[in-house]
Amino acid sequence: MSKSFTRRDFLKKSSMAGIAALMVPSAFLAACGSTQESTIPQNSGTSGSGKKITIGFIPLTDCASVVMAKELGIYEKYGVDVEVTKEASWASVRDKLLSGDLDAAHCLFGMPFSVYTGVGGAAGSELPIAMLLNANGQGITLSKDLVQAGFRDIQAAKSVIESAMAERELTFAMTFPGGTHDLWLRYWMGAVGIEQSKTQIITIPPPQMVSNMQVGNMDGYSVGEPWNGVGVRQDIGFTHISSQDIWQDHPEKALVLNKSFSERTDELKGVMKAILEASQWLDDLDNRKEAAKVIGHQAYVNAPPEEIENRLLGKYNLGGDLGEYVYTDDYMLFHKGGNVNFPRKSHAMFFMSQYVRFGYLNNHPDYEQIANKLIMQDLYKEVAAEMDIAIPDDDMKPFELKIDGAIFDPEDPAGSLEQYGGA
Incomplete structure (x- = not known):
């Protein structure tokens, strides 16, 4: 078994070589902080084919294993020359994976199924999943005028939102049709009893959620951290519920591949081993402060490190004078002894069944085949x-x-929908 990096290893590496992303010129970092795609400077390495492997990421806390595998030198350890690139939106990630501009990406677990079934792309387009990157740690932020909905109070949310809907149409944002944030939003709405056809659901890239809420473009959003925490920090809303309160230890981001790269098995295995080792490092809570400092930088997530760190440690300032809640065993997880990273076919089937439930698909897909x-x-x-x-x-x-x-039964996806009143 490979030995995971310790906190001492990280500090030793940082003092000897510096953190590449923190040492690039300020003008370059300013460009990286924009909404345009940008490439982070890299150390050279060697991959089996001699080609640089490009892995995209979206500015979210859960890109940490992909980024820290680079910062800790773990890709190099496994003999792969990896470049990590900051991308503007999930649609851009999808298009670049399909075109081959990206070999792999930190990606929504639901995206490959959304694309293949035609919900979020050209039906039949293949984006293979190599492994999972994390579980938990997403959330739904509501605007301050809905604060009476409280924290995790489904009945209060139903009353408050129905009252608001009687006066105007409400708008909620997610990040990609059929993606994880979309499903957490729609599943929550179903549990609350909100009639989705009477609301507007829009697509916004994760880093733009807070600014859009500030100018009144929506009443709530479903997104990954740190953008729920930043929304609280900027006093534009409150954390109503976290995704682990919807489905504990749910699949969230995955290492998703360009089809051709999925066939470069030796290099892919090197990438996977590096990310698995970084995942083990991240699940040592003593390392999360260092990780927050790195990924919080402008070149990566571009958010306050302390906000990233707090929610990585399960400490949630809820906003709206709701106080603080501490998650003790179901905060964002990256490894959990391998339980996080194993890609389950049953989870794929659940996502596709919800596409039928929420009207994305008129007929049941071939769950097992896909x-x-x-x-x-x-x-x-x-x-x-x-x-x-x-x-x-x-x-x-x-x-x-x-x-x-x-209860979802992967042996009977269609039958599992009956408990929601049929689909």
């Missing part, structure tokens, strides 16, 4: 075995959604 096509489970098992990482035995077993107690 899951088998897009999830590279055999390759993950091979990599995990080489790193002595345990493989969970819960795939294709029923699981429960925390917010409403619904």
